[in-house]
Amino acid sequence: MTVFNAFLKVVKKNIITIIIYTLIVIVFAAANMQTDNGPTGFISEKPDIMIINNDQGSALSKNFEKYLRENTNIVDIHGSDEDIADALFYRDITCIVTIPENFGKCVISGNTPEVEIRTCGNDFAAFSEMIISQYLRIQNSCAKRIQDESKLIETINSSPNKKAEVNITTKLDTSVMSKSKTYFNFAAYSMMSCILFIVCLVLSSFNELSVRKRTIVSSMNYKKYGFDLFLSSFSYAFAVWVFFMLLSLIMVGKSMISLRGAAFMLNAFVFTLSALALAYMLSCLLFKKNAITGIVNVLTLGFSFLCGVFVPAEFLPSWVLSIARVMPTYWYIQNNELIGTSEHLSGDVRSLLINFLVMGGFTLVFAIVGIIVSGRKRKIA
Amino acid sequence: MPEKVIEVRGLTKEYKDLKAVDDLSFDVYEKEILGLLGPNGSGKSTTINSILSLLKYSSGSIKIFGKEMKPDAYDIKRDIGVIFQEVAVFEELTVYDNIDYFCGLYIRDKKQRKEYVDDAIELVGISYYKKFYPKQLSGGLLRRLNIACGIAHKPKLIFLDEPTVAVDPQSRNHILEGIKKLRENGATILYTTHYMEEVEQICDRIIIIDKGRIIAEGTSDSLKKLANIEEKISVEIHSLSDDGIEKAKKLKYATDAVYDGTNLIVSYGGGRDNMTRMIDFLRDNDYHYKKLYSERPTLNDVFLELTGKELRD
Numbered sequence: 233m234t235v236f237n238a239f240l241k242v243v244k245k246n247i248i249t250i251i252i253y254t255l256i257v258i259v260f261a262a263a264n265m266q267t268d269n270g271p272t273g274f275i276s277e278k279p280d281i282m283i284i285n286n287d288q289g290s291a292l293s294k295n296f297e298k299y300l301r302e303n304t305n306i307v308d309i310h311g312s313d314e315d316i317a318d319a320l321f322y323r324d325i326t327c328i329v330t331i332p333e334n335f336g337k338c339v340i341s342g343n344t345p346e347v348e349i350r351t352c353g354n355d356f357a358a359f360s361e362m363i364i365s366q367y368l369r370i371q372n373s374c375a376k377r378i379q380d381e382s383k384l385i386e387t388i389n390s391s392p393n394k395k396a397e398v399n400i401t402t403k404l405d406t407s408v409m410s411k412s413k414t415y416f417n418f419a420a421y422s423m424m425s426c427i428l429f430i431v432c433l434v435l436s437s438f439n440e441l442s443v444r445k446r447t448i449v450s451s452m453n454y455k456k457y458g459f460d461l462f463l464s465s466f467s468y469a470f471a472v473w474v475f476f477m478l479l480s481l482i483m484v485g486k487s488m489i490s491l492r493g494a495a496f497m498l499n500a501f502v503f504t505l506s507a508l509a510l511a512y513m514l515s516c517l518l519f520k521k522n523a524i525t526g527i528v529n530v531l532t533l534g535f536s537f538l539c540g541v542f543v544p545a546e547f548l549p550s551w552v553l554s555i556a557r558v559m560p561t562y563w564y565i566q567n568n569e570l571i572g573t574s575e576h577l578s579g580d581v582r583s584l585l586i587n588f589l590v591m592g593g594f595t596l597v598f599a600i601v602g603i604i605v606s607g608r609k610r611k612i613a
Numbered sequence: 614m615p616e617k618v619i620e621v622r623g624l625t626k627e628y629k630d631l632k633a634v635d636d637l638s639f640d641v642y643e644k645e646i647l648g649l650l651g652p653n654g655s656g657k658s659t660t661i662n663s664i665l666s667l668l669k670y671s672s673g674s675i676k677i678f679g680k681e682m683k684p685d686a687y688d689i690k691r692d693i694g695v696i697f698q699e700v701a702v703f704e705e706l707t708v709y710d711n712i713d714y715f716c717g718l719y720i721r722d723k724k725q726r727k728e729y730v731d732d733a734i735e736l737v738g739i740s741y742y743k744k745f746y747p748k749q750l751s752g753g754l755l756r757r758l759n760i761a762c763g764i765a766h767k768p769k770l771i772f773l774d775e776p777t778v779a780v781d782p783q784s785r786n787h788i789l790e791g792i793k794k795l796r797e798n799g800a801t802i803l804y805t806t807h808y809m810e811e812v813e814q815i816c817d818r819i820i821i822i823d824k825g826r827i828i829a830e831g832t833s834d835s836l837k838k839l840a841n842i843e844e845k846i847s848v849e850i851h852s853l854s855d856d857g858i859e860k861a862k863k864l865k866y867a868t869d870a871v872y873d874g875t876n877l878i879v880s881y882g883g884g885r886d887n888m889t890r891m892i893d894f895l896r897d898n899d900y901h902y903k904k905l906y907s908e909r910p911t912l913n914d915v916f917l918e919l920t921g922k923e924l925r926d
């Protein structure tokens with residue numbers, strides 16, 4: 233308890249540093265979450281598409297049009313083919329659906345009509361395609377059993393799959409996901425700084441040669457002392473993690489209470505452990521307090537820039553990313569990207585685990601180097 | 614016969630080709646203040662660090678409280694307090710919290726610890742600065758805090774390694790008085806310094822070391838006999854010829870005379886009325902002098918006699 237109490241008091245003395253880094257994550261993450269809302273916001277809205285129906289006479293093609301009207305925004309572009317192509321190019325519409333002349337007949341006869349879909353190639357276009365193919369799939373499977381046109385239409389319209397699956401797709405709220413991703417990416421910088429700075433400074437106070445000499449000559453068992461110091465540092469790092477997780481609930485919202493949210497948090501926890509081990513190693517290597525401030529600044533900022541905290545990893549040149557691989561932050565960010573963008577987490581468990589293992593490896597290496605160096609130093613005293 | 618608290622036998626510590634401590638043997642008895650006096654680099658800190666098992670020494674044996682001292686002899690360590698040469702405190706903790714932390718390494722009980730910490734603060738006289746941080750303290754006060762941190766757990770045996778280096782006279786007196794009080798309260802003290810005035814002021818027994826070896830041991834008075842000087846007379850004279858110095862050397866009972874440009878110092882092996890004869894000598898030769906005083910020999914003279922060099926350079 234003596235060691236823990238003193239540890240806390242020293243931490244308290246550095247509270248300003250902690251507050252500053254917390255503010256940094258709040259300000260930066262909040263600012264970036266705002267801008268992220270723009271483009272991702274309307275994916276939950278209906279995509280704009282254009283229909284060219286060359287089979288005006290058939291009830292089946294009318295029904296298809298009706299379905300599209302319900303699930304998308306139909307935009308009419310009057311003009312030449314070139315105007316239409318321009319609209320596609322400038323993203324005024326996400327895709328153009330051309331229903332062929334023989335659409336109705338083809339379906340009734342049990343064949344698959346060739347519906348031409350031209351898209352602009354972005355995410356929303358993919359969404360439109362999904363909505364379209366959804367309908368066509370159901371129509372196809374129903375047409376295999378039913379030859380009567382009006383009966384077929386009735387069956388298609390009452391198909392439970394038709395609505396449900398489309399709804400699930402629209403529920404994949406990418407705006408919330410990218411919000412949490414943004415938060416957790418920025419949190420990497422702040423959590424790393426909070427842990428590196430404070431743990432390094434506090435441990436360096438305890439490891440200062442004269443203080444350590446005084447501890448060694450005391451009746452405190454030196455192994456227990458080391459263990460107490462470890463527990464104290466761990467408790468502090470754990471508290472930092474808990475704090476930033478609570479902050480994520482406030483900043484991102486309720487959606488954090490989900491499997492995806494838990495995955496983000498677990499990732500942050502594994503990252504916290506590697507930051508703690510790094511702090512321990514640095515405190516064993518560095519002697520002067522002003523050296524710590526400088527080196528920790530360089531490390532946290534460097535890690536953050538190189539590993540894609542401030543600038544998304546996809547915009548970084550590949551040579552930067554290959555350097556970044558030697559830092560735990562890189563693997564943490566990679567996991568954040570995975571968790572934030574994968575449709576089904578269960579499919580990415582393997583990649584997630586690999587990243588976890590790499591972070592765990594870093595933790596181990598940092599800790600071992602620290603132990604070796606501190607053992608050496610004890611002999612010098 | 615008082616009990617032996619520390620027993621050092623044949624202690625030797627070598628650094629490559631340098632023998633920092635060379636075959637040292639001595640005892641420290643219960644409730645005494647033993648002074649370890651020696652110039653910088655004579656091996657005082659090395660001796661203390663070896664006794665405390667902080668350093669792995671090359672050969673020799675060390676017993677404390679009758680038991681062999683080892684790095685994991687926690688039962689022995691419980692009754693030891695150490696004040697190192699360099700100040701060892703947390704910048705981030707207040708004066709009170711610093712003492713409380715170091716005391717807490719020995720004393721678990723919170724209530725008892727509070728009492729002990731208050732006693733320590735009282736003893737070194739820093740009550741007013743309880744809530745201060747080390748950065749706000751002067752060098753002297755910092756030293757006093759450093760001492761309080763080392764003795765708060767009321768150890769039976771206290772090591773002090775040059776606790777007064779670079780300390781103002783007021784704080785120095787405070788520290789020396791505090792050390793005397795600790796002994797009055799029943800502690801045994803091993804005190805190292807290169808200031809001879811201090812060992813004379815507080816130590817019961819003195820060991821003089823040079824180049825890692827004991828060169829003399831005893832009480833202040835018995836040591837001074839080794840200097841072969843009974844009295845020293847200093848005269849402040851401006852310009853004295855070599856002839857004058859030679860004449861001074863021939864004064865009755867005089868053993869030596871030196872002149873450094875302003876002061877003539879004549880040493881005497883014994884005799885009486887040396888001062889009267891000195892005044893006669895000055896008047897007869899028509900020397901104009903300012904200050905004239907008689908001194909007892911100092912430990913510096915002892916050191917000079919034994920090693921041929923001054924204690925302080």
Ligand SMILES: Nc1ncnc2c1ncn2[C@@H]1O[C@H](COP(=O)(O)OP(=O)(O)O)[C@@H](O)[C@H]1O
Nearest residue numbers: 628631633651652653654655656657658659660
């Ligand atoms: N770690 C070390 N390596 C080599 N020589 C050392 C070391 N520590 C002390 N010494 C040498 O040992 C001698 C005694 O040093 P020390 O015990 O510190 O003297 P004191 O405390 O009396 O001033 C000195 O000559 C010093 O240079």
Ligand SMILES: [Mg+2]
Nearest residue numbers: 657658698775
């Ligand atoms: Mg020394």
